[in-house]
Structure formats: structure tokens, C-alpha cells
Amino acid sequence: MRKFIGASTFVLGVIFGLVGGAALLAYAYQAAGLYPPDDATIKFIARERGWLRDDV
Numbered sequence: 580m581r582k583f584i585g586a587s588t589f590v591l592g593v594i595f596g597l598v599g600g601a602a603l604l605a606y607a608y609q610a611a612g613l614y615p616p617d618d619a620t621i622k623f624i625a626r627e628r629g630w631l632r633d634d635v
Contacts, residue, residue, distance in 0.1 A: 609617075625631035 622631060626633075
């Protein structure tokens with residue numbers, strides 16, 4: 580039982596660490612001006628996937 584709790588705690592820590600690290604990296608890129616603003620990124624992805632049309 581202790582091994583299961585330890586393993587699950589480790590997995591949760593890794594997940595939180597990866598998500599938190601990615602968020603900090605994205606924030607640092609955006610603060611440095613190397614990453615486009617969030618709205619532009621969302622619109623770009625939507626246009627690429629065909630979810631957003633400019634002619635509407």
C-alpha cells in the first residue's frame with residue numbers, strides 16, 4: 580500500500596511539474612516578446628484547422 584501511495588504521489592508530482600514548467604516557459608516567452616499573444620495564437624490555430632473563416 581505504501582508503494583502504491585508513493586508511486587501515485589510521484590506520478591502526480593511529475594504531471595504537475597511538467598504542466599507548471601510548460602506554463603512558466605510559455606509565460607517567459609510571451610514576456611520576452613518571442614511568443615505571440617494568446618488571442619492571435621488561438622485564431623491562428625483555428626484558421627489552420629478550418630474552424631474560423633475570415634469571410635463570415
